[in-house]
């Protein structure tokens with residue numbers, strides 16, 4: 001799933017966490033859950049990172065960036081560091097360790113670029129609900 005989608009749903013995972021200690025686990029769980037769903041990934045890492053930064057900025061500007069939310073976002077993004085390293089050629093595909101990326105947990109099938117519209121819409125709704133909840 002795209003990084004911005006992981007940001008949006010990692011933020012939700014953090015927000016619903018009863019304590020800051022559980023937020024990292026819920027953030028990681030959100031990553032697994034999203035990667036199982038069929039989706040399109042943006043190939044250009046620079047675009048991915050810019051869109052993820054925009055999603056984090058939207059959460060922050062909306063006043064919804066608490067410790068729990070930040071932890072949920074961080075741990076929803078951490079697994080994709082190895083995808084970044086793989087795309088940069090730093091590691092091989094067989095050196096990935098996250099179960100969802102090693103295919104120990106099924107990874108959703110690859111969809112076309114039109115799936116990005118759904119990811120944008122779902123992420124926008126998630127962030128809007130998060131901001132509304134925190135107001």
Ligand SMILES: [Zn+2]
Pocket residue numbers: 001031035079080083100101
């Ligand atoms: Zn992933």
